[in-house]
Amino acid sequence: MSLSISEISQPVASHLEEFNVFFKVLIRSKAALLDIVLRYILKQRGKRVRPTLVFLSAAICGQITRRTYIAASLVELLHTATLVHDDVVDEADKRRGVPSINAVWKNKVAVLVGDYLLAKGLLIAVEHEEFDYLRITSTSVRRMSEGELLQIQKSRQKTLDEETYFKIISDKTASLISTCCEIGAVSTTDNSEYRKAMKDYGELVGIAFQIQDDILDYMSRSSIVGKPIGNDIREKKITLPLIYACQNAEKSKGKAIIKTLKSGKLSNQSIEEIIEFVIMNNGIIQAQEKANSIIFEAKNKIAFFPDSPAKISLLKFAEYVINRTK
């Protein structure tokens, strides 16, 4: 099976095209420097995964309306704001293959543009009196920062249990994906069963998305994903494959590997050693099984919806998340 975002977004393709124009007009500013930065951001736009989810979630629940466009703008603004801030905190020089905002205009401009995008998103919701959107998205912002901070806190410790891992990735990654699906539903229906189903679907898909990311860090080759293998290992992060491998291995061997991981700058040989440990102790395969069962659950959440092209796409998206290689 070959899956791609462009194939998945097919049922809402015309809306996405219209959205691109809508969004471009929306985020323009009269302030010259700001406008230049915003246009730079627009030029480097990604695959628009989040607006796609908003539109598909609206379409599975009812009719796409102008309110859906507002919802999609809100999550795209929020997502863009977090990317701009992420590049500052990670001191990243590149984003989507071109220089990051902080690399071109320095940290000061990047932090301010991020804040501007956050405020702009909230203002749009306020202006349109979309108070459900506000509640959903500000919860999401809070969860994202809490998740990141919990991860930083735990990274200083020598262990990470499965429960904490899932708490971190739910808050850090799944919250925004869940928000996309919930807000899409809210844009078109009052049916609380529909809204809850989409929220749950998004949360589960988001969790599986992050597990797959963590798996790819152990498996991918530079040429495939455009980023070097073992990034998380270099940053001394304990993720699900390693957690499972430690559970499966002899206790002393697990301890030794964690000690290696947490000790100073890692040589390429140490990284290879850790990867081998994880593979040999079924860390990757078990993480894949876990992601599979979560995706199974996610698909179940939306099974009761009547058949539609949007439903098929959302089922495909669930598969895409765990089958992607980058």
Place this chain on the structure above:
Amino acid sequence: MSLSISEISQPVASHLEEFNVFFKVLIRSKAALLDIVLRYILKQRGKRVRPTLVFLSAAICGQITRRTYIAASLVELLHTATLVHDDVVDEADKRRGVPSINAVWKNKVAVLVGDYLLAKGLLIAVEHEEFDYLRITSTSVRRMSEGELLQIQKSRQKTLDEETYFKIISDKTASLISTCCEIGAVSTTDNSEYRKAMKDYGELVGIAFQIQDDILDYMSRSSIVGKPIGNDIREKKITLPLIYACQNAEKSKGKAIIKTLKSGKLSNQSIEEIIEFVIMNNGIIQAQEKANSIIFEAKNKIAFFPDSPAKISLLKFAEYVINRTK
């Protein structure tokens, strides 16, 4: 006349004390690292100027209620978030005499804690269905980032006209002070004349506040303000005293001074030269006159309110803003 914030806050002192407890409980988090950072922030709390303005603005318009406490929390969260982000963008090591968040926990934690505080503020407004607060505060966040970005943009140019200067400081500084006063009024009255008067008062006082800041940069001595003189000059900022001095001086002399200001790293001698130019050409005295006339206007905006301790304090606050030496 001796003025101080503690004297000005007298009529609402008991509310401010209660607010400190209210706020402390409000911003606690179950996430350990986050909670440690939040408690660190609480310990270093400043003079609570912004909550004081919220309470006084409510008291001049009517009764202080629980809604006023929510309003005060919202602006304090917003203000704290911007301070934490400011220290990141300015690479500041200290805040209120102790190490800044970014100095203790690195940029990553600081940006995330700032985002968390923003989200937390918005969530509180959403939970209490305070949609007027949301509109007012998100406009304020947008204006603050736009103002800062306009300032950065203009700092690359060799001129700054008076009009642009006022646009920058209105957005950058006055918007949040205006928000404090407006939101305080909104917390207790529907009277649109009252709300407008407090909003305008805050905007004018905020503008004068920034003019005074810019004047102090030319006048203050390190021992008084706890920061070295000529910081703005070192950062090559053109502020009101210099704008006026250039208007008053021979054109060629003004041009020469701006050329000095904008050329590479400034020697102490060059800085002294610029300060002398500004003083000799009445830049400071004219900026003071301007601030005085703005404060006169601000006081006029609230003159129609019936006499009350809160009104006296707000009139005093207006005076304080242009008479403070730090």
